[in-house]
Structure formats: C-alpha cells, structure tokens
Amino acid sequence: GAGVSQSPSNKVTEKGKDVELRCDPISGHTALYWYRQSLGQGLEFLIYFQGNSAPDKSGLPSDRFSAERTGGSVSTLTIQRTQQEDSAVYLCASSLERTGSGEQYFGPGTRLTVT
C-alpha cells in the first residue's frame, strides 16, 4: 500500500518568508509525528498528533513553528518568518494507535533551504 508522503520534496525560500510543509500519513494511522533532521543536531522530535489533537508539542523550537492536522489525516507544519537555522530536512512519520511497539513509518522528507 501507499506509504507516508510529503510535499514538496524540496523547498527553497528567502529568509523571513513563511513556508508550509505537508504530510499525508498512511491511511488508518492515528498517530503522526514531525521530526527535523539537520547536520548539527541529528534527528529531533518536533510534535506529535493523536487524531487531530497535539498532546505533545514539546519539540517545537520556537513560536514561529506550528502544526495542525485535519480529519485525522493530513498534517501541515508551518514555519513563519523563516531563519537560516531552519534549513533542514523535515520528516513526517505515522503509526497505528497504541500498538505498543512504537513502530513509526517515515516519509521521504522535505528538504528546506532558507537563503
């Protein structure tokens, strides 16, 4: 079946502009995660959704970052007033609710470059 998809695959933006990154999880997966992969920091957790609610936003680095999920499916990560340090690969993952295994299925990522 179809895996997790993300769009766009690449995004180049100017410093100060807003960007939106999209994630389509595997159908039926109620848990959705956003991570950031950067050279200096490795893979970092950003936010977790269970259905449409986000009980864990502890990884969002600043109030310029926000995310929403609608219909228990598609999620959008928004970065306002982008900065050069926001340049990274943004990964989305989804998993079945409470499988107990924590197995997460990752998308291909969106590579964000802030110039």
Added chain:
Amino acid sequence: AQRVTQPEKLLSVFKGAPVELKCNYSYSGSPELFWYVQYSRQRLQLLLRHISRESIKGFTADLNKGETSFHLKKPFAQEEDSAMYYCALSRKAGSYQLTFGKGTKLSVIP
C-alpha cells in the same frame, strides 16, 4: 530526560567481517529500543526492535539493561549493508516519540 549515544560517526569494515554498531542510552524508566536504517536515497525505515527479539537481514541487537546498551551486530557484513544506522528510544507511554542517536555511517568495503 532520555538520551541515545552512538559513539561512532563512521564505521568501515571489509565484506565478510563482523560488524558491531554501538548504542548506549539513558532513561529513567523502561524504554523500547529500535534500530532504524537509511539506505542511500531511501527513506528512514525500521530495521529491528528489542521487543521482537528477531533477526532482520542477519542483524541482531540485545538489550543490556545493566550496561544500558543496545548494540547492533552482524557476523558477516555485506556490501548492501552500507547505510546510515540510527539507534532510537521510545517511552512506553505518552507520545511514543522517538529519541534518536546521531547515527553511524556503515561502509562495507568490497
């Protein structure tokens, strides 16, 4: 707070040689441990998890709670094993978010 340490950024071995990718963790509770792998130009994917105690592609990993380690091992490396390997930890409650190590790039020399 939880933490995962992979001490080697790069590991090079010859084809047919044994491989051991090290992973140590710190967590106050009882975690779930995973190894994820990312082959060139492919997405991150689960390799194995400690609760299943299975061998995938010849790789095994044993959770050692005394040493807080979860090293990944394979007796005979193959060229197709060349990839980036990430050790990850998940809490058993709450958000199940993964805490990753910085990763080890395995290069198998033919």
